[in-house]
Amino acid sequence: MKTTDTPPILREEPGVPGQRIAESDGAGAPRAKRGEGHVLNVFSHGVLVIWALLVILPLFWAVMSAFKSDKAIFNTPWALPDSLSFDAWGRAWNQAHMSEYFLNTVLVVGGSLVGTLVLGSMAAYVLARFDFPGNRFIYFLFVGGMSFPVMLALVPLFYVMDNMGMLNTIQGLILVYIAYSLPFTVFFLTSFFRTLPTSVAEAALIDGASHTRTFFQVMLPMAKPGLISVGIFNFLGQWNQYMLPTVLNTDPDKRVLAQGLVELSTSQGYKGDYSGLFAGLVIAMLPVLAAYIVFQRQVVAGLTAGALK
Amino acid sequence: MQHGKYRFIVGFLIAPMALYVIFVIWPFIQSIYYSFTDWTGLSPDFEMVGFDNYTKMFKDDVFWKSLQHSVLLAILLPLVTLGLALFFAFMLNVGGRRRKGAIISGVRGSGFYKIAYFFPQVLSIAIVAILFQFAFDPAQGMINGSLKALGFHDLPNWLGDPKLALWCIVAVLVWCTTGFFVVLFSAGMASIPKDFYEAALLDGASRFTTFSRITLPLLWDTVQSGWVYMGILALGAEGFAVVNIMSVGPGGPDYSTTVLPLYVYQAAFRDGQAGYATTIGVALLLVTLAFAAIVMKLGRRERLEY
Numbered sequence: 001m002k003t004t005d006t007p008p009i010l011r012e013e014p015g016v017p018g019q020r021i022a023e024s025d026g027a028g029a030p031r032a033k034r035g036e037g038h039v040l041n042v043f044s045h046g047v048l049v050i051w052a053l054l055v056i057l058p059l060f061w062a063v064m065s066a067f068k069s070d071k072a073i074f075n076t077p078w079a080l081p082d083s084l085s086f087d088a089w090g091r092a093w094n095q096a097h098m099s100e101y102f103l104n105t106v107l108v109v110g111g112s113l114v115g116t117l118v119l120g121s122m123a124a125y126v127l128a129r130f131d132f133p134g135n136r137f138i139y140f141l142f143v144g145g146m147s148f149p150v151m152l153a154l155v156p157l158f159y160v161m162d163n164m165g166m167l168n169t170i171q172g173l174i175l176v177y178i179a180y181s182l183p184f185t186v187f188f189l190t191s192f193f194r195t196l197p198t199s200v201a202e203a204a205l206i207d208g209a210s211h212t213r214t215f216f217q218v219m220l221p222m223a224k225p226g227l228i229s230v231g232i233f234n235f236l237g238q239w240n241q242y243m244l245p246t247v248l249n250t251d252p253d254k255r256v257l258a259q260g261l262v263e264l265s266t267s268q269g270y271k272g273d274y275s276g277l278f279a280g281l282v283i284a285m286l287p288v289l290a291a292y293i294v295f296q297r298q299v300v301a302g303l304t305a306g307a308l309k
Numbered sequence: 310m311q312h313g314k315y316r317f318i319v320g321f322l323i324a325p326m327a328l329y330v331i332f333v334i335w336p337f338i339q340s341i342y343y344s345f346t347d348w349t350g351l352s353p354d355f356e357m358v359g360f361d362n363y364t365k366m367f368k369d370d371v372f373w374k375s376l377q378h379s380v381l382l383a384i385l386l387p388l389v390t391l392g393l394a395l396f397f398a399f400m401l402n403v404g405g406r407r408r409k410g411a412i413i414s415g416v417r418g419s420g421f422y423k424i425a426y427f428f429p430q431v432l433s434i435a436i437v438a439i440l441f442q443f444a445f446d447p448a449q450g451m452i453n454g455s456l457k458a459l460g461f462h463d464l465p466n467w468l469g470d471p472k473l474a475l476w477c478i479v480a481v482l483v484w485c486t487t488g489f490f491v492v493l494f495s496a497g498m499a500s501i502p503k504d505f506y507e508a509a510l511l512d513g514a515s516r517f518t519t520f521s522r523i524t525l526p527l528l529w530d531t532v533q534s535g536w537v538y539m540g541i542l543a544l545g546a547e548g549f550a551v552v553n554i555m556s557v558g559p560g561g562p563d564y565s566t567t568v569l570p571l572y573v574y575q576a577a578f579r580d581g582q583a584g585y586a587t588t589i590g591v592a593l594l595l596v597t598l599a600f601a602a603i604v605m606k607l608g609r610r611e612r613l614e615y
Binding site: 047048051054058059061070074077078120125132138147148151154156160175176178179182186210211212236242243247257259265274278285289291292293299300303304 | 313314315317318320321322324325326328329331332333334335336337339340343350393396397400401416417421422423424425426427428429430431432433434435436439440441442443444448449450451453454455458484487488489492493496541544545546549550553554569570573574577578583586587590591593594597598601
């Protein structure tokens with residue numbers, strides 16, 4: 001990094017202006033300059049490396065601790081485990097019910113992800129493509145939801161759900177996840193549907209397809225890139241939900257991963273079974289990390305597409 | 310082609326609208342109504358009490374503490390996170406040595422850094438909070454364990470110390486949000502035309518000048534929306550999750566980490582004061598809206614096209 005470096009052109013001998021700009025740094029440059037560039041580059045890499053370590057080391061520590069005894073976790077936090085013992089993993093998976101929490105999470109997130117994409121794209125398509133009284137109003141009603149604090153609505157929502165008999169149910173949680181994912185999904189997909197060419201849809205309509213059929217067979221396949229972006233965004237958001245289930249889902253059997261882990265951290269903390277706790281954390285952490293490493297281009301593109309422009 | 314158009318529109322909008330109105334809009338309107346009642350949440354009976362909850366709130370020390378912490382988070386967190394992220398993104402994209410043919414380039418290995426920095430973003434906030442709760446643990450944690458290995462003694466009781474607890478929470482939130490903005494800003498910087506930098510460097514501009522005169526202005530829209538996004542996160546779900554999970558006896562020693570959303574939650578579901586909880590919720594809404602309005606107003610600049 002050379003935030004404070006003066007560009008080479010100022011330090012060149014007269015007679016060869018501009019020549020060195022395209023050259024690689026240091027080649028044939030005066031010694032002083034090479035030294036300075038070197039120091040600054042060390043600094044820039046140093047800062048970047050420190051942050052990378054700050055990010056990676058805690059995760060690494062969690063994975064290693066899952067294989068260690070409780071004593072070793074504290075006394076030698078950075079030593080490699082003596083042997084690969086999967087005891088703690090078994091304890092976390094079976095006794096601590098991680099398997100059930102995992103299944104609950106998959107059900108809730110699967111259901112809400114599909115629901116969010118189907119309902120969100122239906123609403124967005126209509127709002128983007130059709131002119132009707134109230135179109136703007138409905139659009140802003142949806143989009144406005146992005147900016148208000150969920151906690152405020154959660155108190156009455158708890159009692160709404162209670163009255164409907166949907167408190168502590170997987171279905172209830174799915175519907176709430178969908179509802180709270182709609183603002184961003186509608187916002188994102190509306191602008192996406194506006195960018196798609198109209199001619200294809202018109203051709204389908206002229207050929208006699210109904211609006212519904214045009215949507216499902218022509219427009220949705222064309223909107224695939226947008227659906228993938230918003231799908232990744234919603235997947236991470238719903239998979240990581242903590243506040244909604246904490247308030248609306250207090251039945252121990254229906255817990256999702258985030259809740260199960262918090263429960264595990266409290267109870268294992270009392271029992272002193274730290275390796276069991278870390279195994280639980282790693283079980284919850286690794287699938288998402290692995291998926292991210294494999295699909296990182298898509299994930300990054302999906303998450304930044306919504307936020308840029 | 311107009312045949313059945315309205316039936317189609319209604320058919321497509323009815324399900325999403327119904328869900329959204331029942332689970333989002335309706336509770337939201339109700340909460341403002343409940344803030345004027347003495348509803349406990351436990352019994353179905355309640356009465357209108359006018360502004361009683363609001364006067365109570367203004368005299369409530371815990372409310373003022375949580376407001377203070379929430380405002381601190383909303384200001385400090387975006388400042389640190391976005392500042393770090395801009396710095397890292399600039400280094401990754403523009404800060405490298407000049408290589409053959411390219412007037413500006415990122416440092417070597419920038420691809421790796423971007424992947425690594427993004428890790429915390431894909432982890433659940435609950436996982437992050439639990440991980441750091443144990444990292445900060447004075448007896449078993451990685452942080453004191455490492456400090457001890459380095460020869461330090463008298464190690465702090467991080468989350469148990471009222472003076473340190475909130476800073477630990479700020480650190481954790483910075484840890485898990487910076488990476489996203491590094492990647493976001495990198496994407497933004499990559500779309501800035503290279504000849505802007507070329508022209509500036511030919512004119513003798515330093516790297517710092519190119520950053521403040523080219524990169525930052527062209528990225529300003531993204532920075533501003535990032536600022537609003539971060540503030541809403543800090544005032545809402547993320548702030549709640551981290552404080553609720555990490556704090557010793559939720560809210561920290563002597564309420565040193567209580568934030569507004571946590572106080573709403575506790576008033577409603579622990580203390581049986583649903584009416585009062587929604588009053589605090591309304592305060593939270595006003596803080597959030599004020600925050601967004603101020604950032605929008607202060608951040609307004611001439612839009613630059615390129």
